[in-house]
Amino acid sequence: MIFSSAEIGYLNDQELGRLATVQPDGTLQVSPVGFRYDPDTEFIEIRGMNLARSRKFRNVLDNGRVAFVVDDVPSLQPRRVRCLEIRGPGEAVVLDAARANEFGGAVIRIKAERIISFGIDDPDQGPHELTPHNRNVS
Amino acid sequence: MIFSSAEIGYLNDQELGRLATVQPDGTLQVSPVGFRYDPDTEFIEIRGMNLARSRKFRNVLDNGRVAFVVDDVPSLQPRRVRCLEIRGPGEAVVLDAARANEFGGAVIRIKAERIISFGIDDPDQGPHELTPHNRNVS
Numbered sequence: 001m002i003f004s005s006a007e008i009g010y011l012n013d014q015e016l017g018r019l020a021t022v023q024p025d026g027t028l029q030v031s032p033v034g035f036r037y038d039p040d041t042e043f044i045e046i047r048g049m050n051l052a053r054s055r056k057f058r059n060v061l062d063n064g065r066v067a068f069v070v071d072d073v074p075s076l077q078p079r080r081v082r083c084l085e086i087r088g089p090g091e092a093v094v095l096d097a098a099r100a101n102e103f104g105g106a107v108i109r110i111k112a113e114r115i116i117s118f119g120i121d122d123p124d125q126g127p128h129e130l131t132p133h134n135r136n137v138s
Numbered sequence: 139m140i141f142s143s144a145e146i147g148y149l150n151d152q153e154l155g156r157l158a159t160v161q162p163d164g165t166l167q168v169s170p171v172g173f174r175y176d177p178d179t180e181f182i183e184i185r186g187m188n189l190a191r192s193r194k195f196r197n198v199l200d201n202g203r204v205a206f207v208v209d210d211v212p213s214l215q216p217r218r219v220r221c222l223e224i225r226g227p228g229e230a231v232v233l234d235a236a237r238a239n240e241f242g243g244a245v246i247r248i249k250a251e252r253i254i255s256f257g258i259d260d261p262d263q264g265p266h267e268l269t270p271h272n273r274n275v276s
Binding site: 018019020022026029030066069071073083085087116 | 153154156157158159160164165166167168169170203204205206207209211219221223225254
């Protein structure tokens, strides 16, 4: 198991993640994306309308470099931030060429190699007592 | 004016942004950050406790490559995503060496060169009628 059960619950509950990619000229891009955790492969999967035509998809095809983060602010008083960052190679795949630009015809898959986890396994600790659960998982 | 008044209002209203940086070995990092829009310089400013010791600060010192995004989901039925992505060089500055690891002793500043804006200037249009307001601003 790469992710803890609390982390898997968190991934299943959150609406959006943010995917960072690198353009061929070396400049960065970051954008909100819908996503799904696949319990069989333990990959993060990103789909979407017109994904195969998107700049992020072409960036991943070009160089496979990605980082992905899911976070939220579950409390303002005291202010708490929860965060699960996943680093590792990304793979851009066209699953069905005839439907590449429909939802599900293309996918970006992320295989975690390093995880930065903060505030997810310790929901009841004070914000200043939290320690990140950082680890390599590859 | 780099940003529209609707975009400035959006930046002022949102709690978190996400900052993507590149580590010296070329791998990407992305994490949630508090931020402030500075109306005088039109820069995005990122501060935080221990910022000067953070990996993201050292990444920006190393190569200055950043991308930053603010987004939210204001409606689920129909599902709407608003998004303001800012690309441009980042600068990592220690403002007060004696207080570098306190809040405000160090800052990452982002100067927008390209803006990807979606759903912010047209709050009443249907999700499928929205067009991105993308432009170079440098």
